[in-house]
Amino acid sequence: MWSMILKDRPEPLELRILKLLDARTALEEKEKKYLHNKAKGYEGEKMFDLLTGKLEPPSYLLHDLLLESNNSKFQIDTLMIRQDPIHLFEVKNYEGDFNYENGRFYSLAIKKEIKNPLLQLERCESLLRQLLQSLGYHMTIEAYVIFINPKFHLYQSPMNKPIIYPNQLPDFMCKLNRKSSTLNGLHKSLAEQLVSMHQTESPYEKYSKYSIDMLKKGIICAVCHSFDVSSFDRHVQCQVCGHCEGLDSAVLRAVGEIKLLYPNVKITTNLVFEWCESIDSKKTIRRVLKQNLICNGKTKGLFYE
Numbered sequence: 001m002w003s004m005i006l007k008d009r010p011e012p013l014e015l016r017i018l019k020l021l022d023a024r025t026a027l028e029e030k031e032k033k034y035l036h037n038k039a040k041g042y043e044g045e046k047m048f049d050l051l052t053g054k055l056e057p058p059s060y061l062l063h064d065l066l067l068e069s070n071n072s073k074f075q076i077d078t079l080m081i082r083q084d085p086i087h088l089f090e091v092k093n094y095e096g097d098f099n100y101e102n103g104r105f106y107s108l109a110i111k112k113e114i115k116n117p118l119l120q121l122e123r124c125e126s127l128l129r130q131l132l133q134s135l136g137y138h139m140t141i142e143a144y145v146i147f148i149n150p151k152f153h154l155y156q157s158p159m160n161k162p163i164i165y166p167n168q169l170p171d172f173m174c175k176l177n178r179k180s181s182t183l184n185g186l187h188k189s190l191a192e193q194l195v196s197m198h199q200t201e202s203p204y205e206k207y208s209k210y211s212i213d214m215l216k217k218g219i220i221c222a223v224c225h226s227f228d229v230s231s232f233d234r235h236v237q238c239q240v241c242g243h244c245e246g247l248d249s250a251v252l253r254a255v256g257e258i259k260l261l262y263p264n265v266k267i268t269t270n271l272v273f274e275w276c277e278s279i280d281s282k283k284t285i286r287r288v289l290k291q292n293l294i295c296n297g298k299t300k301g302l303f304y305e
């Protein structure tokens with residue numbers, strides 16, 4: 001038996017929203033930075049998933065869990081439930097040179113102290129242990145910070161800390177692969193219980209200041225996100241990268257963007273027509289919506305779902 005993914009890692013909703021907003025409006029500087037870090041973090045987590053997914057001893061893999069214990073929320077990048085111990089991984093995709101001094105982490109690039117991933121890990125592990133105990137599970141937890149980026153370097157790196165550096169990762173994964181593990185009902189029920197306790201946070205409030213009329217309209221290229229897209233017989237073509245897409249697919253993609261950014265807005269022909277500035281026929285938009293979505297409402301207030 002191989003590892004089983006009980007909870008996958010879809011691209012976080014907030015990241016998807018931020019990417020769309022970034023293409024269509026000027027984000028604040030701190031939001032831009034946040035988007036960059038979030039995208040980078042997600043990329044690193046996916047890289048680590050490739051490694052854990054290859055492990056042979058049976059285990060349940062839970063990705064990106066948001067849990068609550070003692071009124072404190074905590075987020076787990078990867079939890080590997082297998083025969084004692086359970087493994088908790090905090091994945092960091094930091095790139096470049098960092099320094100460790102007096103228990104603190106500094107980025108040499110920005111010459112600033114950064115969040116200490118060891119403290120983050122400690123907090124997470126402690127809250128998870130309390131949660132497991134309250135649920136009646138008494139398994140040991142082994143927790144690690146994984147620095148996944150091969151371009152990461154930590155000067156004065158501390159000894160005896162639960163850190164796995166990029167160059168140690170292959171050996172570490174081999175070691176995990178050699179440990180035998182037998183799963184029983186207890187492991188399964190714990191895994192399922194944790195998945196059922198996973199919480200979601202809505203990011204919409206945070207970005208509600210970006211109203212629909214503030215965003216730049218037009219179809220964006222599916223590949224390079226350029227607005228320089230022109231339409232011709234049932235196709236749209238990007239003038240920057242040359243990517244060609246069916247017209248219907250481009251319109252439906254635009255509908256998907258509106259729905260993602262404004263889940264409560266009614267999809268009408270006029271709205272989609274305005275959004276897809278580069279398509280100059282309202283009739284075309286109406287046809288695509290009619291053929292692909294469910295039409296609701298009366299003649300005058302038609303909307304699509």
Ligand SMILES: [Zn+2]
Nearest residue numbers: 221224238241
């Ligand atoms: Zn393009």
